[in-house]
Amino acid sequence: xxxxxxxxxxxxxxxxxxxxxxxxxxxxxxxxxxxxxxxxxxxxxxxxxxxxxxxxxxxxxxxxxxxxxxxxxxxxxxxxxxxxxxxxxxxxxxxxxxxxxxxxxxxxxxxxxxxxxxxxxxxxxxxxxxxxxxxxxxxxxxxxxxxxxxxxxxxxxxxxxxxxxxxxxxxxxxxxxxxxxxxxxxxxxxxxxxxxxxxxxxxxxxxxxxxxxxxxxxxxxxxxxxxxxxxxxxxxxxxxxxxxxxxxxxxxxxxxxxxxxxxxxxxxxxxxxxxxxxxxxxxxxxxxxxxxxxxxxxxxxxxxxxxxxxx
Amino acid sequence: xxxxxxxxxxxxxxxxxxxxxxxxxxxxxxxxxxxxxxxxxxxxxxxxxxxxxxxxxxxxxxxxxxxxxxxxxxxxxxxxxxxxxxxxxxxxxxxxxxxxxxxxxxxxxxxxxxxxxxxxxxxxxxxxxxxxxxxxxxxxxxxxxxxxxxxxxxxxxxxxxxxxxxxxxxxxxxxxxxxxxxxxxxxxxxxxxxxxxxxxxxxxxxxxxxxxxxxxxxxxxxxxxxxxxxxxxxxxxxxxxxxxxxxxxxxxxxxxxxxxxxxxxxxxxxxxxxxxxxxxxxxxxxxxxxxxxxxxxxxxxxxxxxxxxxx
Numbered sequence: 001x002x003x004x005x006x007x008x009x010x011x012x013x014x015x016x017x018x019x020x021x022x023x024x025x026x027x028x029x030x031x032x033x034x035x036x037x038x039x040x041x042x043x044x045x046x047x048x049x050x051x052x053x054x055x056x057x058x059x060x061x062x063x064x065x066x067x068x069x070x071x072x073x074x075x076x077x078x079x080x081x082x083x084x085x086x087x088x089x090x091x092x093x094x095x096x097x098x099x100x101x102x103x104x105x106x107x108x109x110x111x112x113x114x115x116x117x118x119x120x121x122x123x124x125x126x127x128x129x130x131x132x133x134x135x136x137x138x139x140x141x142x143x144x145x146x147x148x149x150x151x152x153x154x155x156x157x158x159x160x161x162x163x164x165x166x167x168x169x170x171x172x173x174x175x176x177x178x179x180x181x182x183x184x185x186x187x188x189x190x191x192x193x194x195x196x197x198x199x200x201x202x203x204x205x206x207x208x209x210x211x212x213x214x215x216x217x218x219x220x221x222x223x224x225x226x227x228x229x230x231x232x233x234x235x236x237x238x239x240x241x242x243x244x245x246x247x248x249x250x251x252x253x254x255x256x257x258x259x260x261x262x263x264x265x266x267x268x269x270x271x272x273x274x275x276x277x278x279x280x281x282x283x284x285x286x287x288x289x290x291x292x293x294x295x296x297x298x299x300x301x302x303x304x305x306x307x308x309x310x311x
Numbered sequence: 312x313x314x315x316x317x318x319x320x321x322x323x324x325x326x327x328x329x330x331x332x333x334x335x336x337x338x339x340x341x342x343x344x345x346x347x348x349x350x351x352x353x354x355x356x357x358x359x360x361x362x363x364x365x366x367x368x369x370x371x372x373x374x375x376x377x378x379x380x381x382x383x384x385x386x387x388x389x390x391x392x393x394x395x396x397x398x399x400x401x402x403x404x405x406x407x408x409x410x411x412x413x414x415x416x417x418x419x420x421x422x423x424x425x426x427x428x429x430x431x432x433x434x435x436x437x438x439x440x441x442x443x444x445x446x447x448x449x450x451x452x453x454x455x456x457x458x459x460x461x462x463x464x465x466x467x468x469x470x471x472x473x474x475x476x477x478x479x480x481x482x483x484x485x486x487x488x489x490x491x492x493x494x495x496x497x498x499x500x501x502x503x504x505x506x507x508x509x510x511x512x513x514x515x516x517x518x519x520x521x522x523x524x525x526x527x528x529x530x531x532x533x534x535x536x537x538x539x540x541x542x543x544x545x546x547x548x549x550x551x552x553x554x555x556x557x558x559x560x561x562x563x564x565x566x567x568x569x570x571x572x573x574x575x576x577x578x579x580x581x582x583x584x585x586x587x588x589x590x591x592x593x594x595x596x597x598x599x600x601x602x603x604x605x606x607x608x609x610x611x612x613x614x615x616x617x618x619x620x621x622x
Contacts, residue, residue: 088492181399182544182545182546183515183543184543184544184545185545185546205516205517206516206538208543224616224617225543225617226617226618227540227541227543227617227618229618232494232495232498234493234495235493235496236493267620302535305535306535306537306538307538307540307619308618308620309574309577309578309615309619310574
């Protein structure tokens with residue numbers, strides 16, 4: 001089944017200990033869509049400016065990503081500049097120009113109205129809710145958020161969380177959203193806010209999934225948390241987009257499967273880690289544009305070997 | 312096979328968000344010995360003062376731990392006071408009184424001379440080397456160290472590392488020892504310093520093992536790193552001794568097995584995580600004194616379920 005993603009398509013200027021790139025294609029929806037495209041078909045809802053040319057468009061179309069929902073506005077695309085010179089774990093933002101993204105009002109093409117899998121990337125929770133309501137056929141909704149929305153737009157965020165089946169955030173965001181420092185208690189608190197499952201990403205240490213009642217349509221069953229490892233990498237060239245690529249691999253795999261079972265969820269987390277690990281090996285979307293499913297599955301197998309007792 | 316451990320037996324005064332304990336039994340050798348005692352017989356080499364009474368002794372003897380190598384010196388035992396009020400991940404030391412430990416010169420009883428498994432807990436690397444040389448029959452040597460020895464006694468440390476089959480340290484120590492911030496490159500560098508395997512502990516995120524040639528007596532074979540998860544815990548009452556308990560579970564399991572294979576090493580890491588998770592659930596050694604192998608194996612099974620795709 002195809003996935004519809006709403007989020008940013010942007011240009012990024014990035015500096016890391018490995019070098020720099022000026023105005024490379026970026027944005028949460030971009031990384032998500034590319035990563036998910038190796039598993040299922042993907043439709044994008046986003047806005048770009050006139051600086052988005054045929055060259056950028058071809059990055060999506062080469063992966064058969066549907067751009068019917070990509071609005072072309074007059075003005076410039078969202079631009080972000082940042083560096084990872086202090087830490088590869090956290091970007092230092094040098095500049096954010098919202099540009100056409102400041103007035104983003106997502107437009108849903110008629111051809112998207114049958115969307116069953118919806119990913120709400122990290123944007124204003126008011127827009128996340130609006131898109132979710134515009135796509136009532138969506139039967140599995142997954143979403144991301146960040147510190148800014150948690151701190152300054154909490155009420156809007158709390159309205160969209162019950163609409164999410166799966167919320168994907170990182171450790172810091174989980175602490176902020178829950179007000180709890182213990183990870184397990186933080187997760188339990190967040191599950192009371194609406195999402196039926198929570199994935200907390202730990203960067204180089206992988207991710208942990210927590211399950212509330214109802215996610216597997218079996219309210220009686222209790223499910224342990226699940227720990228998904230990350231691949232030890234020789235070099236992290238550019239961490240930008242790792243989380244969105246994780247989300248794309250995770251959700252893309254789920255959408256490609258006949259049903260969401262605990263086993264599918266666990267395998268999806270492994271595919272999330274795999275896609276994140278590819279992204280950080282090169283700048284921007286470079287690595288994510290030219291993968292094969294065989295490479296992806298080979299890395300999935302490595303992830304299994306490094307974490308399983310009887311591998 | 313029995314394990315011989317050299318390290319500290321101490322009294323700790325501990326404050327955490329859950330409360331306080333005054334002068335409870337502690338020390339690396341204590342936690343290690345108790346944790347390992349659920350898997351194999353354990354012999355201790357350490358020094359205590361006259362404040363070490365029958366009450367403390369009974370904690371060891373109740374677990375059949377051999378104290379023939381426990382020297383009774385005149386004076387007071389090693390004393391440490393610290394708190395975890397700022398962070399459960401790092402102790403803030405309030406006081407360290409070395410007392411009789413300041414002149415510790417490990418005495419090896421004749422009954423220990425057949426020791427095949429030796430654990431060098433976190434003490435002066437000069438003493439670690441001396442004990443290792445006093446026990447030439449030891450065929451598997453595992454050891455710990457800490458920032459202080461890495462920074463201020465590096466030469467002595469570099470002399471003992473080639474004597475270790477397995478070095479157990481944490482992320483910060485791995486960065487310091489290697490001078491590398493990338494975890495995989497840090498591990499490779501450390502493996503060139505002598506140990507045939509390296510375990511890097513990540514606290515709440517588990518641990519990663521890295522293997523050099525020769526650890527499994529098969530120099531041709533390349534082994535992937537192995538990621539061992541930690542159990543998500545509702546409450547961490549007292550983190551003191553978690554690392555030494557991890558080491559005890561890890562090494563105790565290995566010593567209980569007929570041979571060190573990759574599968575045994577992986578299972579040993581899981582048992583390490585299990586023993587660490589018990590320790591932090593109560594103050595000091597409280598939880599570690601009264602476990603059963605059935606409880607331990609049940610938690611091992613949970614750890615498998617939370618990390619395996621087909622659990």
